[in-house]
Amino acid sequence: METTNPAGLRERKKQQTREEISAVATALFSERGFEQVTIADVAAAAGVAKMTVTNHFPLKEDLVFDRAEHIIRGLAEAVADRPAGEPVLAAARRFHAERLAAWDPTLGHLGAAFARMVEASPALVARERQIQDLREQALADVLVGQARPEEELTARVVAAQIAGTYRVLYFTARRMLLDGMAQAELADALGRTARRAFDLLAADLSGFDPRPRLRSTA
Amino acid sequence: METTNPAGLRERKKQQTREEISAVATALFSERGFEQVTIADVAAAAGVAKMTVTNHFPLKEDLVFDRAEHIIRGLAEAVADRPAGEPVLAAARRFHAERLAAWDPTLGHLGAAFARMVEASPALVARERQIQDLREQALADVLVGQARPEEELTARVVAAQIAGTYRVLYFTARRMLLDGMAQAELADALGRTARRAFDLLAADLSGFDPRPRLRSTA
């Protein structure tokens, strides 16, 4: 039977094919742009059949975001597995700090070339947002599952706030990259920004009004 | 010249065509399901050329969400035009209450049949989320534009929190509809839920932990 032998030759070859395709695709995409490369191009360049590409990557966008599952599940699992007594928000904050310390690029810092490629393609931007929506969904599912029925709304609002903060931090990292910030500086800047963002999350923002003074109409 | 005569016969005919197409499409979609109807089907049923459909509705999904622009801009404009001295969160809360009082179905209560049609189609669910992301973007643009540079992060976090709350309320309305709640009850329930959600937004949620007591692993 042997469906998922972790080290079987079969499985290794499959992964090898998958990574070969992914590597070739990323190269083509950053060279010519996502929309200017067809799946047939990728297949030809990788020396496999078109169907093999779509078997490994059901959507063309998956060729770029091949760690989507990891991004989607990570936060939800970290919150689900948090130590007893740790509030949800603290767990989310800790998880972000941990990922940042491990320099996990799924927080948004996959490199300037990658960032430029994504921003140049509406399809990739849309897919990126969808992945982050799914991450919010996964987190909400965990929280709703743990909450009493009368807490469901609170659980969903908390999930939205946490996922929203992660999203803001993700795009902030992207903007820093595109502005040409060096990696050494980026790590520090991201850490500081994350601390500020999570502090804001816990703070009372009901008085926020960026326009209290009169200024000429922007 | 006369490019946009508001009451011209030309313009009226165009709107008439647009609405005819939209009506025919909605009927076909709720009858057979979104994916089971092609653009050619819609064109044939409406008695126009395929190109006419795609001229009025660049994406197939636009045949369903033809008020997208309205949804996207409404919140941002309400916040941008808020009275002097009114905090952002208060404006967002007031706008939601106003739209609910006017029974504006873009808050999520477009009818159970509509809700079922959307939920049955991955493409429509994705488009719906994208519209809500664009709404967040629009709000963030307004707030960032009004804020001082050092307030930018705060502005983005606030935008994410408000848009997140709107999204939670939207899907809560959807769930109520799908659960078969009657319209009379729905109006009331939505109002109460909205008040609770906006209260949560202002409250300190940093202690939220739906699992403080030990329960057997869910």
Added chain:
DNA sequence: CGTACTGCTTAGGTCGGACCTAATCTTAGG
């Protein structure tokens, strides 16, 4: 009041992504 212009609509395409079926080949396990 007729004519020229504008721009909505039409016809008939191309392109590419998503999906399908059946055949082929390779490895794992009996």
Added chain:
DNA sequence: CCTAAGATTAGGTCCGACCTAAGCAGTACG
């Protein structure tokens, strides 16, 4: 070995997105 499982292949269909050129119906202006 030899068979079952499953990865890969070949060759196709379908349909949404997009294009160009031509047709046609209101509008504006002389």
